[in-house]
Amino acid sequence: MRIAVLFNDVSRELDNIATSDVLVQCDAVEAALGRLGHSTERIACSLELASLQQSLRGWRPDVVFNLVESLGDPID
């Protein structure tokens, strides 16, 4: 199956443990899905939902594997 792996967009964040955790998690999930015979596409998610919609419509996955825990900046 074609699986879109959605994750929190960390592109604007400084390098930190949380950022690397997100990417390590993506790597691990994609690797596991690959071993199970699936093809994957990693899609970063932010509050720019139109962009997310465009990405999903463009790639047309069979399944979305959601790793997004929150959108937008954390409340201080």
Add this chain to the structure above:
Amino acid sequence: MATSDPVVATAESLALQAYRVLNCCDAGRVDLRCNTVGEPELIEVNPLAGLHPTHSDLPMLATAVGMPYVELIRRIMDSAKARVTS
């Protein structure tokens, strides 16, 4: 997994009840803690548990019971497939 420990059995039952009443699906994690008289009580339900292979709790728990990470992911996928094709 069958257990003969009544506290574990209560915890498992409570966790499944909480998970199902909230209509959670595929994979998550329910956190409980025993009170001062040893009765499991619900702390929270995590419908989207972390999947970091070495320091997220769900994969760590899977490893502890002998389930490799790829098997955990396979079971998540199987659950989702069963749900969307039913």
